[in-house]
Amino acid sequence: MFVVGLTGGIGSGKSAASAHFESLGIACVDADQVSREVVEPGSIALQAIAERHGNGILLADGSLDRAALRKIIFSSEVEKQWLEALLHPLIAEETGRQLMSASSPYVLFVSPLLVESGQVAWCQRVLIIDVPESVQISRTMARDNNDRAQVESIMASQATRQQRLDAADDVICNDGDLQSLHSAVENLHKHYLELAKSHANQA
Numbered sequence: 748m749f750v751v752g753l754t755g756g757i758g759s760g761k762s763a764a765s766a767h768f769e770s771l772g773i774a775c776v777d778a779d780q781v782s783r784e785v786v787e788p789g790s791i792a793l794q795a796i797a798e799r800h801g802n803g804i805l806l807a808d809g810s811l812d813r814a815a816l817r818k819i820i821f822s823s824e825v826e827k828q829w830l831e832a833l834l835h836p837l838i839a840e841e842t843g844r845q846l847m848s849a850s851s852p853y854v855l856f857v858s859p860l861l862v863e864s865g866q867v868a869w870c871q872r873v874l875i876i877d878v879p880e881s882v883q884i885s886r887t888m889a890r891d892n893n894d895r896a897q898v899e900s901i902m903a904s905q906a907t908r909q910q911r912l913d914a915a916d917d918v919i920c921n922d923g924d925l926q927s928l929h930s931a932v933e934n935l936h937k938h939y940l941e942l943a944k945s946h947a948n949q950a
Contacts, residue, residue, distance in 0.1 A: 749853040749943035754861035755876030758887035760921040764876050765857045767932040774849035778858035785837045786811045853943035862906040862914045875915040878922050
């Protein structure tokens with residue numbers, strides 16, 4: 748399977764880009780979605796989290812209270828490491844399963860932490876959606892109703908813009924309108940179809 752990894756900083760427009768790839772018939776595996784799936788009610792992971800932290804970590808419908816868990820792991824490095832040791836292998840396994848079962852000519856793997864987490868190793872190609880940091884801040888403040896300090900703190904926890912660009916095979920500069928983004932995606936889509944075809948012929 749020819750895997751294109753897609754990432755970008757907060758507010759860069761990853762979701763808009765991946766949605767357009769999907770509209771062109773490309774399967775998309777979203778790391779955030781997979782991380783939610785592995786802790787769904789009834790899962791082994793959710794059971795383990797509830798055993799460790801008590802049923803107070805669950806919402807009334809039996810699903811995970813993400814805000815409560817976030818508070819715990821941000822205040823304790825031990826709990827953060829415990830959670831990562833539990834979830835990372837499950838997320839990796841489920842991501843691999845979804846990537847392998849995709850039936851489109853190539854598959855898009857969308858992850859906000861593609862560069863930081865070493866997930867680039869799964870990809871034949873890395874696409875960065877890039878915007879200036881000032882645009883990231885203004886977009887995210889408007890979208891999420893966060894203050895500037897909060898957005899800057901999220902950005903500080905991610906790879907720097909330069910680190911992402913250093914890892915890129917392809918870059919879309921998304922500081923224009925949606926039509927410009929769609930055109931850039933369509934051009935790369937044609938390119939990826941050709942790359943995936945030659946990858947399949949070599950396999």
